[in-house]
Structures are given as structure tokens and as C-alpha cells.
Amino acid sequence: MTVAELTTSLRVRGLAHRYGSRDVLRDVSLELNPGTVGLLGPNGAGKTTLIRVLARTLTPASGEIDYPDLPGDVDRVGYLPQEPAVLRHFTALEFLEYVAWLRRVPSADATQAARDALAAVDLLDRANEKIRRLSGGMRQRVGLAASIVNAPRLLLLDEPTNGLDLEQRMHFRQVVRQLSPGSITVISSHLTEDIAPVCDYVVVMRDGCVVFSGSLQAMCHLPEDAPRPVVDQLNHAYLELVRA
Structure with missing residues (x-):
């Protein structure tokens, strides 16, 4: 699956949100560039709330998001929540075709987009199998396929x-x-071990705030041209940030 190369960044300015009397996002400002970004933080740090705001399933109390390359609707956004909702009585292919329709993929392209998404998560051989018969790991991969079926930016x-x-x-x-x-x-x-092998940049949150945003090397106080840090280095740097 391919998308047009992005030329601008996603900029978040002054995001704030509360649940009752608890501040879950506090003046969150950051810039996300094309590539893979790791969003790290302990449970309750505000990661899920920030993800939901970026996915436009939650409106923040204040702040703004500036993303010039993204259309005003959600057609080019892909979102995989912690517990993806899959229609277990559908086959994997039927479900992906349905999600493609929801995401306004042209009807003539929907089946191929669904097959491409299943191939990307190595489930094309299970395309015609009912989702309820798939293992938990496979259902998670169907959820991931659903998040990329519209070739999101x-x-x-x-x-x-x-x-x-x-x-x-x-x-x-x-x-x-x-x-x-x-x-x-x-x-x-x-978990830093989920981030270290695949991410170019990392954002660390604590208590609703961004406490670090930058490269893996910068997080570990290494030169920018240093090799990718190993998990032990990231663990040490991460604990320093969230325990400060």
C-alpha cells in the first residue's frame, strides 16, 4: 500500500483535557514528522487520550492540531484502539471490505484494498475464514489490517x-x-521493547504532560549518528524521565 509523500508535519499546540477533576492532558505541544513515532509512558500518563484526540474520536477541552496534508475528514486516518472492535461473524475479507466502505474507499477498489491490507499483516490465506475462528493474535492483526485498509496518512x-x-x-x-x-x-x-526496533522518534509522557520528544539517540544522550540504542539503554533513559 502506498500513500503520497508528506511534506509537512503534524503540529499539536496546547492540548488539554480533563475527566472530572483529573487533568489527563496538560498543555501538550509537539511536532510529529513522517516516520514511525513511539509514544511511551506509564499507564495513566495520557497516551490513550492523546491518541483518541489525534484520531478525532475525542474533542479536547482546548488546544489545536495543525495537519495541512490531511483532509478535513477522517478518510486518511487509521486508528487501532487497545481493544479493536471486529465483527466476528464476518470473514476477515468481508470485514475489511466493510471498513473500506466506511472509510470511503471507492467501491471498485475496496476488495483489492482489503486483500492488500490482509496481505500486509500476513493473513491473506485466512481471508475467507470467519473472524470468530481466528486466534486472538490473528484477530489483533485483522484490527491492524482494518487500520491501514484506507492507506492512511x-x-x-x-x-x-x-x-x-x-x-x-x-x-x-x-x-x-x-x-x-x-x-x-x-x-x-x-514497553520500550515495542518501540526500540521500529521507531525513528519517541515522545515520552508523564502525568498528562510531554516530558521528552526527540530521537532515540537524544533520549539516551547519544550522538545523533550513533547506532540505534538497545533496549537496556532505552529502559534506563525512560525510567529517568518518568521517575523525575
């Missing part, structure tokens, strides 16, 4: 490896590496 994955075993997590990382480099992909996680 902005792809938002919220804790996408929840419930996956080690082999399934490794396969997920392979899938993410193959996604279009011309889009912005944001992967939310509280």
Missing part, C-alpha cells in the same frame, strides 16, 4: 501488542517496518 496504534505472545509481538514489529514510510505512524506503548 496518519496511522495511530494504541498499545497494539496487548495480549500478544512473544512470537506474535515479533511478527507485529515486522509488519510495522513494512508500512509506508510516507505516512506518520504513532505507536503507543508502555
Whole structure:
């Protein structure tokens, strides 16, 4: 699947949101460039709320998002929530065709888009199988396929490896590496091992605030031309940020 190369960044300015008396986003400002961005933070840091705001399923109390290359609707946004809703009585192909229709993929292209998305997550051989008969890991991959069936320019994955075993997590990382480099992909996680192998940049949140935004090397206080940091280095830098 391909998308037009993006020339501008997604800019977030002054996002704030509350649930009752609790501030879950507090003056969040950042810039996301084309590539794969890791959104790290402990549970309750505000990651899911930020993802929902970017996906336009939640309107923040204040702040704005500026994304000139993205149309005003959500047709070119892909979103995988923590618990993706899949229609288990559909086959995988039927469900992806339905999602393609929801995302306004032209009818003539919907079946091919659905097949391409299933191929991208290595499930094309299960296209005609009922989703209820698939394993939990396969259903998660159907959810991922649904998030990319419209060739999104902005792809938002919220804790996408929840419930996956080690082999399934490794396969997920392979899938993410193959996604279009011309889009912005944001992967939310509280596990650095999900971020280290696939992300170009990282955003760290704590208590509703962004406490770091930059490259993996910068997070680990390494030169920008240094090799990609290993998980132990990221773990140490991450704990320094969230425990400060």
C-alpha cells in the first residue's frame, strides 16, 4: 500500500483535557514528522487520550492540531484502539471490505484494498475464514489490517501488542517496518521493547504532560549518528524521565 509523500508535519499546540477533576492532558505541544513515532509512558500518563484526540474520536477541552496534508475528514486516518472492535461473524475479507466502505474507499477498489491490507499483516490465506475462528493474535492483526485498509496518512496504534505472545509481538514489529514510510505512524506503548526496533522518534509522557520528544539517540544522550540504542539503554533513559 502506498500513500503520497508528506511534506509537512503534524503540529499539536496546547492540548488539554480533563475527566472530572483529573487533568489527563496538560498543555501538550509537539511536532510529529513522517516516520514511525513511539509514544511511551506509564499507564495513566495520557497516551490513550492523546491518541483518541489525534484520531478525532475525542474533542479536547482546548488546544489545536495543525495537519495541512490531511483532509478535513477522517478518510486518511487509521486508528487501532487497545481493544479493536471486529465483527466476528464476518470473514476477515468481508470485514475489511466493510471498513473500506466506511472509510470511503471507492467501491471498485475496496476488495483489492482489503486483500492488500490482509496481505500486509500476513493473513491473506485466512481471508475467507470467519473472524470468530481466528486466534486472538490473528484477530489483533485483522484490527491492524482494518487500520491501514484506507492507506492512511496518519496511522495511530494504541498499545497494539496487548495480549500478544512473544512470537506474535515479533511478527507485529515486522509488519510495522513494512508500512509506508510516507505516512506518520504513532505507536503507543508502555514497553520500550515495542518501540526500540521500529521507531525513528519517541515522545515520552508523564502525568498528562510531554516530558521528552526527540530521537532515540537524544533520549539516551547519544550522538545523533550513533547506532540505534538497545533496549537496556532505552529502559534506563525512560525510567529517568518518568521517575523525575
